[in-house]
Amino acid sequence: MKKLIEAIIFTSNKPVTIKELKYYFKDFETKELRSVLKELINDWENVEHGFNLVEVSNGYQLRTKSEYSDEIINFNKEIKKFRISKASLEVLAITAYKQPLTRLEIEQIRGVDCSGVINQLLDKRLLEIRGRKEVPGKPFLYGTTDDFLETFNLKSIKDLPTLQEIEDMEPELKLDF
Amino acid sequence: MSNMEQLELPYQVKLQVFEGPLDLLLQLIKKNKVDIYDIPISKITEQYLEYLDVIKKCNLEVVGDYLALAAQLSLIKSRMLLPQIPTEEESEDPRAELVQLLLEYERYKNAAEELESRDILGKEVFIRGLSYFDEFGEAAQETEIVKTDLWSLVDAFKEVCNRKQFELAEDIVFTVESFSIEEKTTELIEFFKTNDKYNFRNIFNKMVTKAEIVITFLTILELVKNNIIGIKHENPEDEVELFYIGDENFE
Numbered sequence: 001m002k003k004l005i006e007a008i009i010f011t012s013n014k015p016v017t018i019k020e021l022k023y024y025f026k027d028f029e030t031k032e033l034r035s036v037l038k039e040l041i042n043d044w045e046n047v048e049h050g051f052n053l054v055e056v057s058n059g060y061q062l063r064t065k066s067e068y069s070d071e072i073i074n075f076n077k078e079i080k081k082f083r084i085s086k087a088s089l090e091v092l093a094i095t096a097y098k099q100p101l102t103r104l105e106i107e108q109i110r111g112v113d114c115s116g117v118i119n120q121l122l123d124k125r126l127l128e129i130r131g132r133k134e135v136p137g138k139p140f141l142y143g144t145t146d147d148f149l150e151t152f153n154l155k156s157i158k159d160l161p162t163l164q165e166i167e168d169m170e171p172e173l174k175l176d177f
Numbered sequence: 178m179s180n181m182e183q184l185e186l187p188y189q190v191k192l193q194v195f196e197g198p199l200d201l202l203l204q205l206i207k208k209n210k211v212d213i214y215d216i217p218i219s220k221i222t223e224q225y226l227e228y229l230d231v232i233k234k235c236n237l238e239v240v241g242d243y244l245a246l247a248a249q250l251s252l253i254k255s256r257m258l259l260p261q262i263p264t265e266e267e268s269e270d271p272r273a274e275l276v277q278l279l280l281e282y283e284r285y286k287n288a289a290e291e292l293e294s295r296d297i298l299g300k301e302v303f304i305r306g307l308s309y310f311d312e313f314g315e316a317a318q319e320t321e322i323v324k325t326d327l328w329s330l331v332d333a334f335k336e337v338c339n340r341k342q343f344e345l346a347e348d349i350v351f352t353v354e355s356f357s358i359e360e361k362t363t364e365l366i367e368f369f370k371t372n373d374k375y376n377f378r379n380i381f382n383k384m385v386t387k388a389e390i391v392i393t394f395l396t397i398l399e400l401v402k403n404n405i406i407g408i409k410h411e412n413p414e415d416e417v418e419l420f421y422i423g424d425e426n427f428e
Contacts, residue, residue: 010305013304013305054302061304062304062305063296063298063302063303063304064302064303064304065302066296066301066302069300069301069302069303072303079299079303080299080411081299081300082297082298082299082300083300084293084297086196086289087196089289089290089292089293090196090285090286090289092289092292093285093286093288093289093291093292094285094288096288096292097285097288109281109282109285110196110197110199110282110285111197111198111199111200111242111246111278111282112196112197112198112239112242113242150298151297151298151299152292152295152297152298153295153296153297153298153302154295160288161291163284163285163287163288166284166287166288166291167284167287
């Protein structure tokens with residue numbers, strides 16, 4: 001079964017979730033599946049390979065090791081390097097920690113108009129509309145997507161370090177102006 | 178292409194250094210190495226206004242965002258100059274509200290940098306097959322032809338209209354306008370047969386009258402509808418491109 005799960009993950013272009021695996025391997029407990037996946041992660045880590053099995057976006061995915069990024073981009077001209085602006089990153093960070101929230105709430109923190117950035121992020125499917133806020137004007141509420149988790153290598157939204165942790169662990173960031 | 182870039186230049190001036198008024202203020206505080214809880218308002222306001230002058234010269238669109246904070250800074254400055262009337266309650270520092278805003282913004286600015294430092298998919302790490310975000314890539318082209326919505330085409334059309342300088346007197350020529358969709362269709366099909374990919378804007382380069390531009394635009398819509406040409410628009414920042422598919426199905 002371990003090899004089969006590996007093959008399933010290999011062929012999928014989206015992270016394969018425990019839920020999906022559970023649906024197929026009905027006779028196995030979630031716990032068993034998890035331990036098999038853990039073994040697989042360890043297997044890949046312990047051998048010299050160009051990629052890892054990574055837990056991301058509530059699932060499991062094979063990803064190349066980060067040290068090869070430049071060579072991969074140089075080799076495959078069809079790959080378009082993912083680019084993102086500082087403004088987009090700020091909007092994503094605010095949304096990730098405070099979701100769901102409205103455009104106005106994002107703008108109050110950033111102090112600038114964010115409608116263009118939000119639209120771009122919706123296009124890229126990094127943000128999604130979660131509903132409307134029950135206040136006058138019923139503005140949209142925004143939240144982050146599974147694609148956001150995949151893009152930023154996060155297991156789940158809870159995998160984000162807390163704002164306090166960021167403040168504590170990276171004092172050099174704050175001095176780096 | 179160079180022609181087009183020239184035209185776009187006046188709109189592209191963007192201050193990349195600051196993400197907004199709070200960012201500017203935060204950077205001024207760092208630069209002056211002052212305590213965020215004890216900002217020398219007079220000095221910082223002065224420097225802020227200097228930057229504002231530069232921003233005014235460069236980019237009119239964002240200046241409003243910066244002006245609001247400038248007003249707030251001036252207000253705080255004047256409040257600080259007023260003698261404090263002793264009251265029973267502890268009188269609040271006029272800067273307190275601003276400090277809270279700055280600290281809040283700084284937290285998310287750091288969080289954004291944290292996000293950026295992660296192993297980003299499509300930048301540091303990759304998955305099998307083509308790049309993750311290249312959903313408009315060559316492989317997908319065969320199955321899905323229109324990879325954009327109507328609005329990006331309309332937007333591009335609007336830009337073409339704005340770009341054309343109709344108001345110049347010498348450009349106004351009185352002629353009988355005889356453009357029809359049928360004629361344009363034949364013309365465009367011939368054109369696309371010889372050019373496998375063409376920038377949407379450049380099609381309109383040599384056209385002078387509004388009628389011709391409108392007819393051409395309608396023809397393009399018609400051709401797209403009949404699967405004779407396809408539209409490609411990869412990123413919101415990119416140009417809309419048109420490409421030839423085939424006219425076998427066309428009568």
